[in-house]
Each structure stands twice: as structure tokens, then as C-alpha cells.
Amino acid sequence: xxxxxxxxxxxxxxxVAASALRFYEERGLIHSLRTASxxxxxxxxxxxxxxxxxxxxxxxxxxxxxxxxxARLPRDRVPQKADWQRLSASxxxxxxxxxxxxxxxxxxxxxxxxxGCLSMKQCRLVNPGDRLGERASGPVRWLQGRRS
Amino acid sequence: xxxxxxxxxxxxxxxVAASALRFYEERGLIHSLRTASxxxxxxxxxxxxxxxxxxxxxxxxxxxxxxxxxARLPRDRVPQKADWQRLSASxxxxxxxxxxxxxxxxxxxxxxxxxGCLSMKQCRLVNPGDRLGERASGPVRWLQGRRS
DNA sequence: CTGACACTTCAAGTGCACTTGAAGTCAAGG
DNA sequence: CCTTGACTTCAAGTGCACTTGAAGTGTCAG
Numbered sequence: 001x002x003x004x005x006x007x008x009x010x011x012x013x014x015x016v017a018a019s020a021l022r023f024y025e026e027r028g029l030i031h032s033l034r035t036a037s038x039x040x041x042x043x044x045x046x047x048x049x050x051x052x053x054x055x056x057x058x059x060x061x062x063x064x065x066x067x068x069x070x071a072r073l074p075r076d077r078v079p080q081k082a083d084w085q086r087l088s089a090s091x092x093x094x095x096x097x098x099x100x101x102x103x104x105x106x107x108x109x110x111x112x113x114x115x116g117c118l119s120m121k122q123c124r125l126v127n128p129g130d131r132l133g134e135r136a137s138g139p140v141r142w143l144q145g146r147r148s
Numbered sequence: 149x150x151x152x153x154x155x156x157x158x159x160x161x162x163x164v165a166a167s168a169l170r171f172y173e174e175r176g177l178i179h180s181l182r183t184a185s186x187x188x189x190x191x192x193x194x195x196x197x198x199x200x201x202x203x204x205x206x207x208x209x210x211x212x213x214x215x216x217x218x219a220r221l222p223r224d225r226v227p228q229k230a231d232w233q234r235l236s237a238s239x240x241x242x243x244x245x246x247x248x249x250x251x252x253x254x255x256x257x258x259x260x261x262x263x264g265c266l267s268m269k270q271c272r273l274v275n276p277g278d279r280l281g282e283r284a285s286g287p288v289r290w291l292q293g294r295r296s
Numbered sequence: 297c298t299g300a301c302a303c304t305t306c307a308a309g310t311g312c313a314c315t316t317g318a319a320g321t322c323a324a325g326g
Numbered sequence: 327c328c329t330t331g332a333c334t335t336c337a338a339g340t341g342c343a344c345t346t347g348a349a350g351t352g353t354c355a356g
Contacts, residue, residue: 007302007303008303017344017345018302019344019345019346020344020345022304023343023344027343035352037303037304037351037352037353038304038351039302039303039304039352039353040303040304058249058253059253062342062343063342063343085257088257091253091254095250095251095253095254098250099247099250102207102246102247102250103243103247105203105206105207105239105243106239106240106243106247154332156332156333166332166333167314168313168314168315171313171315175313185322185323185333185334186321186322186333186334186335187321187322187332187333188333188334210313211313212312
């Protein structure tokens with residue numbers, strides 16, 4: 001087993017397509033060293049970085065936001081467990097907010113959907129007061145507050 | 149207050165842009181009657197239908213899926229509370245699954261992100277065994293199971 | 297040396313959910 | 327009658343996250 005990974009190997013191990021990895025590099029989310037012939041080589045630690053990207057996407061961050069998070073990692077050394085934990089700490093709140101929204105949505109099924117309150121006078125879904133940590137490209141106002 | 153709504157009125161009351169309403173009509177999600185001059189007129193019940201669409205999107209359904217759900221509504225009468233509840237009943241499971249995923253994600257923060265298990269041998273995030281009820285256009289394999 | 301296959305760049309295409317713009321029509325007040 | 331604003335259609339554009347294709351180079355087994 002080699003010390004460094006080719007793009008195909010990283011793709012296979014991470015489950016992320018090679019084209020996506022090149023795209024991430026273009027966007028500055030990951031970096032690569034090159035062989036004399038121009039082929040990308042990744043240190044094994046890149047696997048964890050790609051993992052972070054995938055997880056963060058599931059949490060609902062855009063690639064731009066993920067890039068901003070990754071920029072907070074130390075550049076002078078390989079990130080340690082504590083570094084990753086520090087970054088992902090901010091996810092916790094985001095996840096909790098999204099869970100709260102989904103629970104409210106669930107508990108309101110049949111109540112708000114079925115009733116006449118959707119004219120937005122008194123429905124408790126109208127102003128949940130939480131920001132939604134989810135990529136939602138659809139129309140939002142019932143349930144408030146655009147993509148944040 | 150008129151018995152029927154113009155598109156601007158429906159847009160204002162629902163918070164959904166008029167252009168989006170026209171788009172929904174094009175996709176068959178909503179329908180309109182026309183005045184002699186071709187302007188759209190919506191019955192007040194359309195407000196609830198649009199509400200359903202917005203809510204369903206927050207739950208993570210695509211417009212195509214929402215259209216399929218709406219097609220199950222009775223066509224010979226205005227949908228009643230029970231009709232809407234029947235449709236949204238299927239959301240409950242979807243919401244619960246998504247909540248479970250988020251909880252697992254949250255509880256694994258720092259544990260899986262920080263550790264070395266992301267080489268996908270033993271990480272418990274790799275095979276959560278649940279289908280993710282979320283539009284996720286990103287790469288998926290850690291955390292399994294593409295968009296459905 | 298010859299295939300086969302992995303890799304390279306760059307441009308264009310995809311899917312979803314819309315939005316925007318152009319060009320024109322309709323409705324109501326002054 | 328004139329203007330203003332809401333409406334109409336149709337085509338094209340947008341943002342995100344990639345994917346696909348073309349044309350070419352590198353690597354390695356036999």
C-alpha cells in the first residue's frame with residue numbers, strides 16, 4: 001500500500017467521484033501535490049478531509065460554507081482529532097435546529113395542513129422563530145427564513 | 149374580499165412568487181381557471197394546496213414527488229381535512245428517518261470525524277441502514293444511499 | 297513495443313427549482 | 327383617452343454541485 005493516493009484511489013476509498021474531487025480542488029476545498037508528469041497525489045490525511053466535506057454536506061452546509069470552515073484548520077501541520085472536533089462543534093447547533101424544525105413539522109401534520117390556518121394568521125408553523133439550517137431552494141415563508 | 153384570487157393575491161398570501169406559481173402550474177402541481185381575458189383565477193382552497201407544496205418541500209420531497217402525492221387527492225370535490233391528513237401521513241416516516249440520521253450524525257461528531265475510522269472499515273456512520281429522506285445532490289457513500 | 301487503463305485539462309452539459317426579461321394585453325382611476 | 331400596474335406567454339438565465347465528453351499523456355503488464 002502506497003504512502004500517497006492517486007485520485008482514483010482516493011475516489012474509491014471515499015466514495016466521492018474523481019470528477020467531484022477535481023471540482024473540490026478547483027473550489028479550493030482540497031489540494032494536491034503533483035507527480036513529475038502532473039498526476040495528483042494525496043496524503044492519506046486527505047481522506048479525513050474529504051470525509052469532513054461529505055459529512056458537512058449532509059448537515060446542510062454549502063461547499064462555500066465548508067470551504068470557510070476548512071480555512072480555519074491549521075496550515076502548518078496535519079490536523080489532529082481536536083482540530084476536526086473544533087470545526088464540527090458548530091454543526092451541533094445547526095443539527096439541533098434542523099431536528100427541532102422537523103419535529104415541529106411532524107407534530108403539526110394534520111393539524112396545520114388540514115385546518116384553515118394556512119391563511120397565515122394564527123398558524124404556529126408560520127413563525128417558528130428558528131433559522132433553518134438546510135439547503136432549501138424552494139419557496140419559503142410558511143416555515144420562514146430562507147436557506148441561511 | 150373576492151371569492152377567487154388573482155395570481156398576485158395568491159402569491160402575496162402564500163409567500164410563493166407568482167413566477168413559481170406559474171411554474172407549478174406548468175408542472176401540473178396546481179391548476180387555474182381563466183377569466184375571459186386569460187388571467188388566472190384561483191379558488192380559495194388553492195391556498196391550502198400551495199401550503200402543502202411548501203411544507204412537502206421542507207420535508208424534502210421533490211416537485212415530482214409532490215405532484216404524485218397531489219394526484220391522489222379526489223378530483224370530484226374540494227379536498228377535506230381528512231384528505232390532506234391522509235397525504236401527509238406518509239411524511240411522518242420520512243421525517244422520523246431524517247431526524248434519526250441527524251441524531252446519529254450529531255452523536256458521532258468528534259467521534260467519527262476525529263478518529264481514523266473514515267477509511268470505512270468499522271465506522272458506524274458508514275452503514276446506518278436507513279434511507280435518507282433528503283434532497284442531497286452531494287456525493288454520498290459515507291452515510292450511504294443517494295437522494296431517495 | 298503494444299494494449300489497456302488511469303490520468304490530465306478544458307468546455308459544455310445536467311437536474312432541480314426557479315427567476316428574469318422581452319414584448320405585449322388587460323383593468324381601473326383621473 | 328391616458329397612464330399605471332397587474333397580468334399574459336415564451337425563451338433564456340441563474341445557482342448549486344457536479345458529470346460528461348473530447349483530445350491528449352502517463353503507467354504498466356505481457
